[in-house]
Amino acid sequence: FAIAFVAALFIRPRRVGRGAKAFLCLAMLVYLVTSISNMLEHSGITTLFDTYEDYGEILFLPFMLYFIYALWTKRELNRRHDIEDELRRGEKRYHSLFQALGEGFALHEVICDDDGAPCDYRFLEANPAFERLTGLSRSHIIGKTVLDILPNTEPEWIETYGHVALTGQPVTFQRYSAELNRHYEVYAFSPQHGRFATLFLDISARRKAEEAFEQERYLLHTLMDNVPDRIYFKEAQRRTIQTNPAVAQLFSL
Secondary structure, X not given: OHHHHHHHOOOOHHHHHHHHHHHHHHHHHHHHHHHHHHHHHXXXXXXXXXXXXXXXXXXXXXXXXXXXXHHHHHHHHHHHHHHHHHHXXXXXXXXXXXXXXXXXXXXXXXXXXXXXXXXXXXXXXXXXXXXXXXXXXXHHHOOOEHHHHOXXXXXXXXXXXXXXXXXXXXXXXXXXXXXXXXXXXEEEEOOOOOEEEEEEEEOHHHHHHHHHHHHHHHHHHHHHHHOOOOOEEEOOOOOEEEEOHHHHHHOOO
16 A cells, blocks of 8 residues: 555546546545454454555545545646647637638737837737738738838838827728728727737729719819709709709899
């Protein structure tokens, strides 16, 4: 029993469950031998097992204490494994969402000058949609700064992102990037001090449609204001909703 007890001290944690079971059996065996010895002694049959009884009384408590310790350790290991499994599953779900996200996403680290003012920022992570919406390859930008990749980046981008990273205040805005020749709608926030993340969409097509609409509207108003013909618009209820200057001149309006 002494050899088994000493060996228990060197059982590897990964086998602690098996060790706990073994030492429970040993503790029960010691208890059984001690009980039989007590019965034989009290019955006056023999005192042959008195020595084993003494050993049993010495070893029983350490065996039981080690069993309790091993059981508790095994429980903690199982709990740790469960947490690690859950973290792995959560990371897998996050990675899937990250890859499937329709909006461009990127994580950055702001870089400040000697006066503490933002002067650049470094790309830390980006999703596939980022590549599609900017035309920039993830493998080419990670670890590099925006001025390394796009040296003519407008200062407004760096100033806005720097403010978000240093103050923690999120911001939503629309802005044109001359370097990429695209319009973007951006939501920027700070996950931790000195860093900022962006979620953005390429709204170039929408902006072009809006600009085309405004141009057509301007041409229509210019035409109505300058043609000598009388032009007016009415609703289905025959209520006049718009006229040109020629109509106003006719009715002295």
